[in-house]
Amino acid sequence: MAQRDALAAAEAPQARRPGLRERKKRQTAERIWRAAVDLFVERGFDKVSVAEIAEAADVSKMTVFNYFGTKEDLVLGPMEEHVADAADAVRGRAPGESAVDALRRQLLGAIAERSPAVGLSDDQRSLRTLRLVLETPVLLKRAHDFHLRGQTLLADVLAEEIDEPVLAHVAAAQLIAVRNAVCSDAMRRRMAGEPLEAIAADAERHARAAFDLLEKGLSEFAVKA
Structure with missing residues (x-):
């Protein structure tokens, strides 16, 4: 996902490239997603809390919910x-x-x-x-x-x-x-x-x-x- 985003940004006209704020939001979302998937795979979906995901991604629990509305959204x-x-x-x-x-x-x-x-x-x-x-x-x-x-x-x-x-x-x-x-x-x-x-x-x-x-x-x- 990150590689596709980077490639798309490189090929887009300058005016259409995402700004710093948008890039940081994408990076945060992907960091949370990666942390969640790794924990779910290791321990099982039902045995991992959102708080543990937030800790692994180095963000607050509220930040996780700002990017992903539900626990299922973290995967899907x-x-x-x-x-x-x-x-x-x-x-x-x-x-x-x-x-x-x-x-x-x-x-x-x-x-x-x-x-x-x-x-x-x-x-x-x-x-x-x-x-x-x-x-x-x-x-x-x-x-x-x-x-x-x-x-x-x-x-x-x-x-x-x-x-x-x-x-x-x-x-x-x-x-x-x-x-x-x-x-x-x-x-x-x-x-x-x-x-x-x-x-x-x-x-x-x-x-x-x-x-x-x-x-x-x-x-x-x-x-x-």
């Missing part, structure tokens, strides 16, 4: 940043581009970047965080809620265009299902220790095939002989 805050990704991709697509094409482009781009958001990362802390989420029921439920929110946001964008809320929700569910299936497979295989590049190659292949299937419809899929 980075995930929440991506809740609106699908809706944003569809809302911002070019004239003449379909929703399928927009989400295909977005997912393939994230795979090409080896983004942690789609389960593709060699960063050990990101991998430990993923395992922590999968092994902690309250965090897993919260992650599931994020997926549902993302689907609802996408449906809302589609409904604004086609004025058919039911069909918008049907389409959103199918579009989000492609992303979730590809990402879930990548995350499962990363947790099993499979090589990143092999997983990424399969993720790209699966994404292309799944969006092609969605684009063509399911009328000829799994026809019983």
Whole structure:
């Protein structure tokens, strides 16, 4: 996360670079997040207090809550940043581009970047965080809620265009299902220790095939002989 922020700042025009205050806020947030994840992984999510996290990050307990509203946010805050990704991709697509094409482009781009958001990362802390989420029921439920929110946001964008809320929700569910299936497979295989590049190659292949299937419809899929 810090490396991505630094790279983005270096490539941005001078006027758009974050100021000193913003950089310090990001550094503080990341220090708190790192301290929290390390403690949760070491001792378990339920056995670590916010006060202990504050002490490890060398900040006050109030500062922790200023940056992260709940204890769950200390783990899932980075995930929440991506809740609106699908809706944003569809809302911002070019004239003449379909929703399928927009989400295909977005997912393939994230795979090409080896983004942690789609389960593709060699960063050990990101991998430990993923395992922590999968092994902690309250965090897993919260992650599931994020997926549902993302689907609802996408449906809302589609409904604004086609004025058919039911069909918008049907389409959103199918579009989000492609992303979730590809990402879930990548995350499962990363947790099993499979090589990143092999997983990424399969993720790209699966994404292309799944969006092609969605684009063509399911009328000829799994026809019983």
